[in-house]
Amino acid sequence: MTIRVNGTEVSPPDDARVSLLDLLREHLHLTGTKKGCDQGACGACTVLLDGNRVLSCLTLAAQAEGSDVRTIEGLAGEGDDLHMLQQAFVEYDGLQCGYCTPGQICSAIAMADELRRGDPSYVTRDIAASPPPVTRAEIRERMSGNLCRCGAHNGIVEAIEHMLRETAA
Amino acid sequence: MTKLQNAIVGGVRAVLGHVPASWLPGGTPDPLIDKRVALGRQQSRVDGPDKVRGAAQFAAEVPMDDLLYAAFVHSTIARGNIADLDVSAAEAAPGVALVMTYRNTPKLGVPPTVGLTNLKAAGNHTLPIMQDPEIRWNGQVVAVVLAETREQADHAATLVRVRYASAPARTRFEEGKNSAYTPESILVERNRLDKGDARRKLAEAAFKVDAVYKTPWENHNPIEPHAATIVWRDGKLIVHDATQMINATAGSLAKVFGLKADEVHVSSPYVGGGFGAKAMWDHQILGAAAAKLAGRPVRVTLSRASMHRLVGGRMRTEQRVALGADAEGRLKALLHHGYGVKPRHSVCDEGFSLTGRSLYASESFDVVQHYVDLDLLANSFMRGPGETPGTFAIECAMDELAHALGMDPIELRRRNAATRDAVSGAPHSQNAMMEAYDLGAARIGWSRRTAEPGSRREGEWLIGMGCASGTFPFTRMPGTSARITIDGNGDAHVASAAHEMGMGTATVQRQHAADRLGLPLDRVTVTIGDSSLPFASFAGGSSQTASLAAAVSAASGKLAVQLMRLAGNDTPLAGLKPSEVEFADGGLRSVDDPARHESFTSILRRAGRSELSAIGESGAPLEILKFSMHSTSAIFCELRVSDVTGEIRVDRLVGAFDCGRILNAKTAASQFKGGMIMGLGMALTEETLLDERTGRIMSTSLADYHVPVHLDVPDIDVLWTDIPDPRAPLGARGIGEIGTTGVAAAIANAVFNATGKRLRDLPLTLDKLI
Ligand code: FES
Ligand code: FES
Numbered sequence: 009m010t011i012r013v014n015g016t017e018v019s020p021p022d023d024a025r026v027s028l029l030d031l032l033r034e035h036l037h038l039t040g041t042k043k044g045c046d047q048g049a050c051g052a053c054t055v056l057l058d059g060n061r062v063l064s065c066l067t068l069a070a071q072a073e074g075s076d077v078r079t080i081e082g083l084a085g086e087g088d089d090l091h092m093l094q095q096a097f098v099e100y101d102g103l104q105c106g107y108c109t110p111g112q113i114c115s116a117i118a119m120a121d122e123l124r125r126g127d128p129s130y131v132t133r134d135i136a137a138s139p140p141p142v143t144r145a146e147i148r149e150r151m152s153g154n155l156c157r158c159g160a161h162n163g164i165v166e167a168i169e170h171m172l173r174e175t176a177a
Numbered sequence: 178m179t180k181l182q183n184a185i186v187g188g189v190r191a192v193l194g195h196v197p198a199s200w201l202p203g204g205t206p207d208p209l210i211d212k213r214v215a216l217g218r219q220q221s222r223v224d225g226p227d228k229v230r231g232a233a234q235f236a237a238e239v240p241m242d243d244l245l246y247a248a249f250v251h252s253t254i255a256r257g258n259i260a261d262l263d264v265s266a267a268e269a270a271p272g273v274a275l276v277m278t279y280r281n282t283p284k285l286g287v288p289p290t291v292g293l294t295n296l297k298a299a300g301n302h303t304l305p306i307m308q309d310p311e312i313r314w315n316g317q318v319v320a321v322v323l324a325e326t327r328e329q330a331d332h333a334a335t336l337v338r339v340r341y342a343s344a345p346a347r348t349r350f351e352e353g354k355n356s357a358y359t360p361e362s363i364l365v366e367r368n369r370l371d372k373g374d375a376r377r378k379l380a381e382a383a384f385k386v387d388a389v390y391k392t393p394w395e396n397h398n399p400i401e402p403h404a405a406t407i408v409w410r411d412g413k414l415i416v417h418d419a420t421q422m423i424n425a426t427a428g429s430l431a432k433v434f435g436l437k438a439d440e441v442h443v444s445s446p447y448v449g450g451g452f453g454a455k456a457m458w459d460h461q462i463l464g465a466a467a468a469k470l471a472g473r474p475v476r477v478t479l480s481r482a483s484m485h486r487l488v489g490g491r492m493r494t495e496q497r498v499a500l501g502a503d504a505e506g507r508l509k510a511l512l513h514h515g516y517g518v519k520p521r522h523s524v525c526d527e528g529f530s531l532t533g534r535s536l537y538a539s540e541s542f543d544v545v546q547h548y549v550d551l552d553l554l555a556n557s558f559m560r561g562p563g564e565t566p567g568t569f570a571i572e573c574a575m576d577e578l579a580h581a582l583g584m585d586p587i588e589l590r591r592r593n594a595a596t597r598d599a600v601s602g603a604p605h606s607q608n609a610m611m612e613a614y615d616l617g618a619a620r621i622g623w624s625r626r627t628a629e630p631g632s633r634r635e636g637e638w639l640i641g642m643g644c645a646s647g648t649f650p651f652t653r654m655p656g657t658s659a660r661i662t663i664d665g666n667g668d669a670h671v672a673s674a675a676h677e678m679g680m681g682t683a684t685v686q687r688q689h690a691a692d693r694l695g696l697p698l699d700r701v702t703v704t705i706g707d708s709s710l711p712f713a714s715f716a717g718g719s720s721q722t723a724s725l726a727a728a729v730s731a732a733s734g735k736l737a738v739q740l741m742r743l744a745g746n747d748t749p750l751a752g753l754k755p756s757e758v759e760f761a762d763g764g765l766r767s768v769d770d771p772a773r774h775e776s777f778t779s780i781l782r783r784a785g786r787s788e789l790s791a792i793g794e795s796g797a798p799l800e801i802l803k804f805s806m807h808s809t810s811a812i813f814c815e816l817r818v819s820d821v822t823g824e825i826r827v828d829r830l831v832g833a834f835d836c837g838r839i840l841n842a843k844t845a846a847s848q849f850k851g852g853m854i855m856g857l858g859m860a861l862t863e864e865t866l867l868d869e870r871t872g873r874i875m876s877t878s879l880a881d882y883h884v885p886v887h888l889d890v891p892d893i894d895v896l897w898t899d900i901p902d903p904r905a906p907l908g909a910r911g912i913g914e915i916g917t918t919g920v921a922a923a924i925a926n927a928v929f930n931a932t933g934k935r936l937r938d939l940p941l942t943l944d945k946l947i
Contacts, residue, residue, distance in 0.1 A: 025328040034327065039238035040231015042449070044400040045481045049879035052400055080231035090229060098225035101847045104679025106228030107401040107449030113229065131888075148887040155879065157400050157450045158679045159851030161890040 009073040013038065014082030021069050028072050029053045029064035032079060040080035040110050044155070051154035054111040054118075055079050061118035080110035083117070092174060093117060096167035104158035112154045116168045119150045120175065142172050183367045186802070190601070193803040202653075202800045203606070203904035207730065210838060210901040210908035215688040215698050219843040222684045223703070224447070224677065233447045236419040237404035237478045244406075245274050247464055247477045248330035250320035250337045251486045252312045255552045255872030256346035259310040259319060263338040267322055270336055272329030275471045277321040282307045283466050288429035288457065290524040293365065296656050296714045297428025297438070299457035301489060302522045302555035306433075306459050307466075312341065313522070314554045315348075315872040316486030318459055321467045323475060346552040348872035350493060353549035354516055360548060363528040364563075370534060370600060373541030379510035382501025386577040387512075389497045390570035391938040392921075394518070394865035396490040397559050398884055399678075401449020403484055407464045408474035414465055415442045421451040421676045421716040427708045429457055430465060446706030448678035452855070453558040453717065455678065458488050485877035489557035490865055492517040492527045496570040500539075500578045506592045511539035513571065519548035523555035525562070532567030532918075534600050535807050536610075536648055537575075537593040542600065553872055558717060560855050561917035564649050569859075572645035572922030573937060576929065580630075586644055586926070587614050587623065587811075598805035606800065606904035609835045610646060610809035616896045617644070617833030621813040630933035638817040638826075641931025647832075647919030651806035651902070651910040653798040654714035657724035661690065661732045662790040663740075667763050667777035668700040671732075675705040675725055676716035679851070680913060681844035686725055688841060689907065693733045695760035711792055719808075719911025722840070724795045726906035731793025733760065739791055740765055740777070743784040749773040800904045808836040808910045812853070812923040818931045823946030825861060825928060830920070831894045837902035837910040845912055849895040852916015858885045859917070860924035862940050 010017040013036060021031055029046070032038040032055070044052030046065045053064040056078040083091040093113055096102070103109045123146065126138030131149045140146055147165050156164065198204060209216065227233040252259075264276040285308060288300030304313050312319075320337045324330035347353055360368050379385060406417040414434060420426050420443065427443040430436070448455050464477035479487065496515035502508050513533045519526070530546040533539075559565070579586040594611050597604050617623075626642040627633055633640040659673040671690045675682050683703040691701045704710065714724060738755045745751070750758055750765055750773055758765045764776035781789060800806065813831040818824070832853050839845045862883035866876040876882045901908030921939055928946070929935050936945050 023326065023328055025332075026326075030327060033238070037240060038231075039234065042231075042235075042401070043237070043478070044402065045879050047481065047878060047880070049481075050400055080229075084230060090226060094226075094229040097229045098221050101221065101225075101843050103222075103225065103228055104681075104847055104851055105399070105401065105448060105450040106224070106233055106679070107235065107399070109228050110231045144892070145888070148890070152886040152888045155400060155884055155886060157398055157452070157855075157884055158847075159854030159885075159890075160847060161854060161885075161887055162850055162893055163847060165887065 011072045013077045026069045028067040028069045031069035052111040054115040061115050093171045096170040100163045100166040102163035102167040108156045115154045180361050190802045206903040215691045220841045236417050239406040239417040241474045245323040245475050246327040246330045248322045248334035249318050252317045252319050254341045254343045255315040257343040260342040261340035266336040267333040270333040272325040273333045275323040277467045279307050286433045299422045299425035299429040304522045349869045353551050357547035357549050363526045370542050370544040375510040375541035375543035378541045379501040382509045383504050385501040387499035392494045392566040394493045397452040397454035399450030402479045404478040405461050406476045407468045413440045418445045419448050420445045421455045423674050426457045443708040451678040452560040482877040485874050489555045491559035492556040494566045498570045498574040506589045508539035508593050510541045512543040515546045521550045525558045528563030529567035533571045538595040538599045561914040564918040568918045569921045576926040603805045606804040606806045607902040609898050612898050613833040613835045614811040617811040617813045617831045621831045637821045639931040641927045642815045643923045643927030644813045645919040645922035647810035649915040652718040652720040654720045654724040655797050657713045657728050658711040658794040659728035660711045660792045663777045664788045670702050672704045672710045674710040674713040685840050719913040727795035732791045735791035744780045748775045808915045810834045812919040814923040814927040816927045823943035833896040835898045836912050838908040846895050849916045850893045856917045856920020860921040
């Protein structure tokens with residue numbers, strides 16, 4: 009079985025130890041997905057696996073066989089256009105060094121789906137309310153697995169709010 | 178540093194005291210302080226689009242054929258020797274190309290150490306690097322494994338067998354204090370300050386506070402791990418590094434490997450966060466040595482654990498601050514004594530005792546800091562070095578004094594704010610700290626604060642507000658240079674070996690060059706991040722923007738002279754001297770008669786030239802020896818403390834900054850906020866945990882070392898006075914470090930206001946509140 013990465017079929021690596029993250033970065037040279045800790049603690053390696061956010065450093069490449077992987081390189085349309093959220097990150101200055109950024113963006117895209125389908129979080133007051141209200145606290149809690157050491161948090165939250173506003177309309 | 182250095186700096190200061198200010202840099206203030214088109218605006222980062230699409234290439238991502246991956250094995254004892262070493266299983270493991278230990282490491286020189294006197298030096302310690310079986314700290318590299326894949330290298334590293342002969346090691350802070358040493362100077366300042374009989378004045382003061390404040394070892398933990406892709410090509414060493422010290426690293430590697438300066442090439446266009454950590458440590462040197470031995474390119478990417486074992490952090494400090502004041506709150510005495518852990522092989526000062534010398538006009542001072550020498554990894558500079566732990570101690574003490582006096586803490590600062598340098602008497606270049614306080618107080622609604630601790634409650638939550646001053650000195654590095662090239666289309670290209678790790682370096686210098694050269698933004702490009710470009714010093718001490726600005730400004734002056742020379746006599750500008758023209762509308766024009774103008778393209782075309790370049794350099798920063806140049810800030814915090822769990826939730830942070838003019842409102846706001854968030858982490862969660870029995874760091878992952886996450890970070894307001902500093906290029910002092918200073922004190926002071934509990938030991942974890 010193959011793995012579909014941004015629409016392209018690729019074969020899984022021979023070495024079963026290879027993580028999805030290393031498959032992307034070292035084998036396919038898709039280095040937009042970042043390695044921050046390689047142990048599930050920073051979120052920099054977040055990609056979309058069949059639409060859900062996963063830490064690609066904690067996912068063996070072999071686990072992605074038969075699945076659809078979308079990375080930061082696969083978000084924008086054809087040409088130079090940016091995805092709405094990528095554009096919002098630039099606009100609201102949701103980045104400084106830019107190293108946590110691809111993970112933040114992929115994570116936020118899947119998080120928006122989780123919100124829409126009504127998944128509650130630790131800060132959701134009324135878990136019967138579906139979908140939960142889009143508050144900054146909800147965004148912050150749901151994005152807390154994505155660390156940013158430069159401290160771009162305020163801009164990141166504003167960029168995500170912008171996307172949620174635009175897509176709700 | 179030495180007595181000699183104290184004498185030299187003191188001598189230069191004394192001489193400059195008599196030199197008219199108008200002769201020194203900034204004697205004629207930079208015209209761009211007011212003449213601004215692109216500067217000062219909200220400008221999105223130029224590299225933003227590449228970063229958000231994952232196209233910005235970092236050090237570990239440079240493609241290279243025939244690459245080997247490195248993995249490190251670290252010592253597990255703090256002091257002693259390697260008694261037995263068995264690498265046979267590792268060498269026999271699949272894919273392994275080389276195991277390097279002290280037995281086969283090529284002879285390596287000790288790199289010249291980082292400092293202000295040699296801008297091509299980057300060494301962070303003075304120990305030999307894998308040259309002998311001796312172990313000098315717990316975590317030192319004892320073997321480097323190179324293999325075809327990362328997985329193979331990591332596995333083989335686990336097969337290296339080392340048996341140690343341990344020797345007694347000094348790893349305990351309390352014991353180390355007994356044999357602490359006292360350096361002559363801290364950075365460029367004399368260490369001991371004894372002025373005005375502080376001990377007597379303290380004893381006699383009507384009001385006094387006297388307490389000990391503690392800050393832990395902290396690590397920078399940038400999200401990008403340290404990494405380098407290294408290749409030897411035709412005897413030259415090429416390093417794609419993640420560094421805030423491009424030229425210093427190149428210069429040091431040249432010394433280590435006995436190469437000429439032009440035989441080392443360091444490239445680092447993007448750095449995934451630095452904060453002081455992205456410097457030269459053992460990994461680049463070992464990577465280059467292993468690449469040489471294997472005859473193949475090598476990629477080094479440090480694991481989180483290796484980062485903690487090989488890259489130093491901010492030293493642990495313990496500071497006693499005693500303040501004496503009269504009944505009006507005027508400071509009679511300021512005593513600041515302290516200890517910090519700086520092993521003898523370390524080279525980075527943490528000048529925490531400098532903080533109290535510049536903020537307040539105390540009548541007397543008694544200040545000195547001592548270093549504790551332990552068998553640990555060398556310490557390093559970390560965001561806001563010195564002032565970050567220093568403001569925690571001084572600004573908590575000021576809050577305690579205000580409480581003792583029954584005075585509003587802002588009022589106490591207003592009564593003591595220095596109007597000139599409190600120690601030397603040198604005039605400020607510009608200082609409006611109390612205006613920053615006014616801005617911040619209005620924004621957070623300081624009038625809502627109740628002076629009585631523990632008097633605001635909502636359910637289980639006690640609510641409090643606190644404030645503190647932040648400060649960081651201005652620095653401009655000599656030697657930083659920039660080249661401006663005007664091409665045949667009249668567009669400008671700026672180049673310098675400067676650094677981008679999130680500050681927006683290229684973005685701001687593009688705004689600067691556009692305004693300097695009278696061009697619209699889209700006709701200016703900026704290239705940085707490579708040692709082949711004109712020399713730039715390191716990105717540190719909040720100096721890069723000022724240094725680069727001085728260089729670009731100097732280059733523009735030379736460019737004007739060259740353009741006038743090229744223009745000759747067939748130009749509307751004929752007869753004018755370079756001092757009588759200015760850049761405007763994509764060319765030069767007469768200052769007195771704007772109708773006399775010739776464009777760059779026209780000048781170049783007539784001269785038959787396709788382009789023209791000039792290089793300018795940041796000169797000696799004499800202004801900092803004549804003037805007292807410090808940025809200041811007023812940090813405000815509102816928070817809640819649960820009286821059930823002790824949990825602290827910071828609801829609001831406001832930072833009001835007096836840093837001269839702001840060059841890009843968007844990136845500056847981000848940089849201030851980023852600094853403040855590091856201060857938030859320092860206050861609440863950050864601590865590198867050392868097992869004092871073994872000298873081993875226990876918290877070597879991001880799961881154990883807690884940096885602020887989204888839910889910890891509230892909406893942060895940042896404001897600025899935007900008053901120009903006439904002595905600084907563009908009227909702007911640095912802004913990178915100051916954000917971190919003062920924050921932990923503002924938070925601790927707010928905790929006191931909320932609960933009545935005075936915590937003096939960071940981080941302010943739950944256990945300390947229940
Ligand atoms: S690299 Fe995967 S979580 Fe940090
Ligand atoms: S932008 Fe640097 S870590 Fe987030």
